[in-house]
Amino acid sequence: MRPLIVHIVHELAFGGLENGLVNLLNGEVGGRYRHAIICLTRATAFRARLQRPEIAVYELHKPPGLGLGVYPRLWRLLRQLRPQVVHTNNLAALEMQVVAALAGVPHRLHTEHGWSATDLRGTNPRHRRLRRLCDPFVQQYLAVSRDIGRWLVEGIGLPADKLQIFYNGIDTERFTPPGPSTPLLAEAPWPTGACVIGCVARLDPVKAPLALLAAYVELLRRRPDAATPLWLVWIGDGPERERLTAAAAAAGVSATVWFPGARDDIPELLRQFAVFALASVNEGVSYTLLEAMASGLPVVACAVGGNPEVVTDGVTGRLVPPGDVTQFADALLHYVETPDLRRQHGGAGRETVRQRFAFSAMQGQYSALYARLCDGNQ
Numbered sequence: 491m492r493p494l495i496v497h498i499v500h501e502l503a504f505g506g507l508e509n510g511l512v513n514l515l516n517g518e519v520g521g522r523y524r525h526a527i528i529c530l531t532r533a534t535a536f537r538a539r540l541q542r543p544e545i546a547v548y549e550l551h552k553p554p555g556l557g558l559g560v561y562p563r564l565w566r567l568l569r570q571l572r573p574q575v576v577h578t579n580n581l582a583a584l585e586m587q588v589v590a591a592l593a594g595v596p597h598r599l600h601t602e603h604g605w606s607a608t609d610l611r612g613t614n615p616r617h618r619r620l621r622r623l624c625d626p627f628v629q630q631y632l633a634v635s636r637d638i639g640r641w642l643v644e645g646i647g648l649p650a651d652k653l654q655i656f657y658n659g660i661d662t663e664r665f666t667p668p669g670p671s672t673p674l675l676a677e678a679p680w681p682t683g684a685c686v687i688g689c690v691a692r693l694d695p696v697k698a699p700l701a702l703l704a705a706y707v708e709l710l711r712r713r714p715d716a717a718t719p720l721w722l723v724w725i726g727d728g729p730e731r732e733r734l735t736a737a738a739a740a741a742g743v744s745a746t747v748w749f750p751g752a753r754d755d756i757p758e759l760l761r762q763f764a765v766f767a768l769a770s771v772n773e774g775v776s777y778t779l780l781e782a783m784a785s786g787l788p789v790v791a792c793a794v795g796g797n798p799e800v801v802t803d804g805v806t807g808r809l810v811p812p813g814d815v816t817q818f819a820d821a822l823l824h825y826v827e828t829p830d831l832r833r834q835h836g837g838a839g840r841e842t843v844r845q846r847f848a849f850s851a852m853q854g855q856y857s858a859l860y861a862r863l864c865d866g867n868q
Contacts, residue, residue, distance in 0.1 A: 635796025659852030667786030693728030783839035
């Protein structure tokens with residue numbers, strides 16, 4: 491029987507981690523492994539993106555807080571499934587490494603993808619203790635950026651010889667620049683010829699949507715009589731949605747912003763944008779940032795986390811200090827007023843993704859790792 495790899499996540503919902511996991515499983519060539527996903531809480535409609543019906547999805551319905559009942563449920567499930575590998579993701583699933591070890595799972599991996607809005611710098615003492623307590627049960631750590639890798643080793647004190655960097659990768663055939671006759675999105679509220687500043691991300695405090703809105707308001711203030719309409723579009727949903735909508739109304743810009751929520755047509759939407767903007771106060775390596783660059787968009791992002799490992803300032807985009815609305819607006823204004831620079835930096839960004847962040851490279855890393863573990867050559 492083919493080896494089984496079990497992936498444990500907090501929730502299967504719209505997000506970068508979950509999107510990357512689903513893409514990885516959908517794109518596996520040859521079906522060498524069986525896969526299952528265990529959600530500590532629930533699986534939302536996002537599970538419909540799984541294209542392989544044989545991939546089982548389990549929900550443990552962990553309540554908020556300790557939820558001690560989840561541990562025996564997971565132990566029994568792992569004993570029933572008998573996976574060769576358990577692969578946990580982010581802090582919310584880390585302690586399940588202990589359960590996997592007690593259930594006799596022979597190989598145990600853990601990936602850190604990014605940062606929580608409740609612990610933006612990874613300084614929470616309880617979380618740091620938990621990471622160190624779980625370390626003996628983790629055989630291999632993966633980090634999606636060198637920044638996260640440094641923090642795990644230097645900040646937490648985890649052993650460097652147990653860590654590998656696996657950059658995220660995206661499909662550069664699916665995410666492409668617009669053609670000469672790319673039509674306006676049928677439901678687009680902006681007029682033909684508008685300059686659209688766009689973001690695709692969770693509406694979560696770590697993504698700083700209010701900061702991006704403030705930069706957009708500042709941009710409009712500097713160009714009150716612009717011949718080209720300027721629009722702000724944020725694709726995604728989350729806890730900051732009501733605050734963002736209310737802030738747009740209070741600033742008097744509701745007529746030129748669009749917040750349609752989570753969408754499935756991201757490649758088509760990115761081809762409508764002129765600039766991609768990401769005001770996050772911390773990042774791993776954002777999938778949507780890579781998708782935007784593959785779509786030929788210049789990027790304005792904050793110089794935090796893994797962003798400087800992806801964006802070359804002045805070549806593929808602009809990096810500005812986090813929280814600096816003025817500099818963010820300056821960078822947006824430069825691209826709005828310089829279409830040739832947008833094309834130049836957008837083209838360089840696509841080439842960067844093709845060379846360093848292609849899906850095939852990421853898939854090859856994971857396939858080699860799983861093969862090494864499942865063939866018993868660790």
